[in-house]
Amino acid sequence: MESNELEEEEFGFSRNYFLAKELGGSSKKSARKASDINLVDEQxxxxxxxxxxxxxxxxxxxxxxxxxKSYAEWVFMLRCGFGLLMYGFGSKKGLIEDFASTALTDYSVVVINGYLQSINLKQVTVALAELLMEQLKTQRKLENYLKNQQPFHTQSMDDLISFLDGPHWDDGESFVCVVVNNIDGPALRDSESQQYLARLAACSHTLMVASTDHVNAPLLWNKKMVHTEFNWYWYHVPTYAPYKVEGIFFPPILAHSGSAQTVKTASIVLQSLTPNAQNSYCEKLTCLCNLCRERFLVSSQITLNAHLTEFKDHELVKTRRNSDGEDCLYIPLSSDALQKLIHEISQ
Structure with a gap:
């Protein structure tokens, strides 16, 4: 057999092998449907x-x-340049806020509640800069710098962080402290927020104390963030206290609340599908199915059709007839719900 024929045979074998694997995986369908998930009333x-x-x-x-009894040690570790990360079962909100109010009275403290649904880190950073500025004004350490000082709210995050890092003065006693309840909370889990928090923690005039509850929280940070910027000193402080406050603000994932409920049920169903099927669904949200091929999410029209059938079985996609009598596919979600779903399943 000639070399060209051998190469063609090997290519055909490998192509058929991966096609069979892809189709074989998609044939194992989950029985979940969006309508099968019964969510209770929020009230x-x-x-x-x-x-x-x-x-x-x-x-x-x-x-x-x-x-x-450990408060003195914690303050010492902060002054040594470590960030304190409290972990363990139970709410640690009361613990770290008590620590801040009793052991960090020499410093100005700003609290970030990561369990909220939205947090403006720019406003937090402006508040930190203003507090530090007040300390330095009292000590008369920034008289020359203040001549050309612009209002903090008009400055960029880079400029604010540069100010907190203190290149304009030589001072080892002026600090502002950031207390972050649930640094792994829903409002702070995106990469940009974590990068800004890490940069804030690394500033020479900021101290950071944070709590974490999610088992996968360390996946939010790379090696540089953990050891250089946050410079975490981990403390195991299980409190077994109920998450009373955090539970109020956390989205009620078991409750029916319009588009939020629809997004959550769709997200639950999508989690049972393969990664390629999930990515294909994301692309279909923008009605650009051809991107699935361009991004190698599917290798053939057969596989794409298999995904479409699976989406219809799970009620993630529905069919309706247009004025010309043609059957058209549509996604039964509002525009806001679509944006939330894309964000959620892309995390």
Whole structure:
């Protein structure tokens, strides 16, 4: 057999092998449908939560109070240049805020609540810069710098961080402290927010204390962020305290709330599909199915059709007839819901 024929045979074999693998994987369909996910009413959920009786309150208070003995050590570690990262089961909001209000009274403190749905880090950074400026004014350390000083709210994040990093003066006693409840919260999980927080933590005139609860929180940071910028010193401080405040602001994923519910149910269903199927669905949200081929998400029209069939089975895509009598595919979500879904499944 000639070499060209051997190469053609090998190419055909490999092509058929990967095609069979792709089709084989897509044939194992999940039985989940969006309509099968029954979500409770939000008000009903909140009423049930309000009636919960939390146990062992005395023991929890004693445990949290026992951590007070470590406050002096924590302050020492902060002054040594470490960021403090508190982890362990239970809400740590009360603990780290008590630490800030009792052991960090020499510094100005700004609290960031990562469990909120939206956080403006630019406003937080402006507040930090203003607090540091007040300290330096009191100490009369910035008289020359203040002559050309622009209002902080008109400055960029880079300029604000540059100010907090203190290249304009030589001072080792002026600090502002950032307390971050749930640094892995939904409003802070994006890469840009984590990068800004890391840069803030690395500033020479900022101290950072944060708590984390998600088991995959370390995946938010690369090696440089962990060891150079945040420079975390990890403290295991389980409190077993209920997440009362965090639970109020966290989106009720079990509750029915219009488009938010639709996005959540669609997200749950999509999580049961293959990564290529999820990516294909994202591309279809913009009605540009040809991008699926260009980005090698599917290798053939057969595979694309298989994904479409799967989406229809799961009720992620529906069919309706237009005025010309043709069947058209559409996604039964509003524009806002589509944007939220793309953001959620792209994380």
């Amino acid at each position: 009903e959920l909140r009423e049930a939560y309000a009636k919960l009786e939390f146990k062992h309150e005395k023991e929890i208070n004693n445990l949290v109070n026992s951590y007070r």
